[in-house]
Amino acid sequence: MKRALGVAVAISLLPGPALAQLAEYGIEGIWTVSTRDAELRGTVSPDGRRMVWGSDRAGGPGGGDLWQARNEDKRWLDPQPLPFNTPALEAEPMFSADGRWLYFVSDRPGGAGGRDLYRVAVRADGGFGSPERLSDGINSRGQERSPTPSADGRGLVFASDRRGGEGGYDLYRAPLEGDAAAVPIAGANTAADEIDAAWLDGGRALLFSRGDEAAGTARLYVSACDGKKYAGAEPWTLSFNTDGGYTRAPVADPSRPGEGTVTGTARSPKAGKTDIYRIVLPTVRGQDGCQPASGG
Template identity: 55%
Template sequence: MGQAKVRLATVLAVAVSAALVSGCGAAAAALQEFGIEGMGVVSTPHGEVRASVSPDGQRIVWGSTDRPGGAGGWDLWQATLRDGRWQDPRPLPVNSPANDFDPAFSADGRWLYFFSNREGGFGGDDLYRAAVLADGGFGAVENLGAGVNGKGDEWAPTPGAEGAHLLYASDGFGGAGGHDLFVARWNGAAFVEPQPVPGVNTAADEFDAAWLGDGRTIVFARSDDVGNAPIRLMLAQCDGKAFAEAQPLALSFNTADGNTLAPVVDLSKPSELLVSGSAKAPKAGKLDIYRMRAPVATGQSGCL
């Protein structure tokens, strides 16, 4: 695991825990500014980061940094929808003794993407995927290959709605500095030819990105030094050539001195966004999963 991710692990590990607040996963039914996701099931006293809901809305998968019961390191967890609530949390069979993190379902529900630093990769954290089977299980884990994986760390794979692009972060393909955002294209066999996302990369770290409005808008995480400095979610609209004038995402706990990251569009409710952070209330523990309304995409086409 790269030094930046080690430092980020420290940030998550030392985040202050709070007592469980009574509530349930149905909080989003009365969604105002935001609501916590799956109190006591998804959001717990442990550190939960980056949740993805399947297109049929029947399962949610997320990453945990320290929840007991996994295969080791950082693990992927899943809960299923029953009686309107997330229930039966359990670690995924795709977990390894290494770190497995940053899950995202494909828009067609056929694949689960994530990163791992398991043995056999190209170096550091690599991008992987596993087929989602008809019975709800998962197929064999496959590395996404040298087209997107370098000797550095690749994080937060986000497949495009049409399946033709992959948005992710890397510190192994050059760029403006630290981790940068890249988009690779599907050539029929693999994702290849990663190009910097226009307009967003800086000398800081940019990572954990999601497209809104078919790529006309992007929301992403930025930190001056991930793991040593606060992390904030930013929003930028495409001006036809680049994502311009990124501004902090309008969310009350997305502050300059906090840690808010990992935006993922709910594939079963595209008007809603899942993010990771720490609100004063409701609060379950370290970093929790929250649900908010997705910002309106007002940008133009031309940035993909």
């Protein structure tokens, strides 16, 4: 695994929605994970032995597919399309905290809307079960995106453009079991498109993308819970996380605490249209009160 981490400049960010350091980053798995094609949202299994991501590279059924690489001697090797890909879109994967499930988005036939959320069991031998569509409390007639299961495995955070939101895509949470209706993430949503979300500080802070999907722009923001809502969102100080650019899909790496991945395009190192980068996660402190005690 290539880790050409750049120079880090620490910036103290207290009080308010404390941002973090000017982040270190390095391209992830150049020519294996990050290639000349478009890659999106790299998720690492809790044991650190595999990474799954979305790509439009050739070799899968088409439409955008999920790919997997294995970790050997700290390098990502042997990229392969996953066996449950279809000619439709499969994208935006995320492992559960216990590694037993892989969540993803697809517009395959049989859904409620254009893009729906699914999960597939991860077997002990490294194989996969059959994909199952998530509940009607999560999926709607609109478009669902970017599933992120909670640490306890009982809830899910995701994006949707369903009716009743602030505009465009908004961030929601819902329990994974049952058909309880999803509710918006308090304070995070605006008339722009909020899509990806990664929890920081045990859910007391949020790292997410905000932008304009139609214009192809996205920027990562950090917001801390003020006891009732995620307040005072500010752009994260990653060098290529710029206004008018395209930086999104933050994912924590459970196998390497304090690190994660994002998708974007840096001037250097750079492999293709969009690459996956390893980053040091922001150090942010918020208050309790923005997450339920458990579940959704």
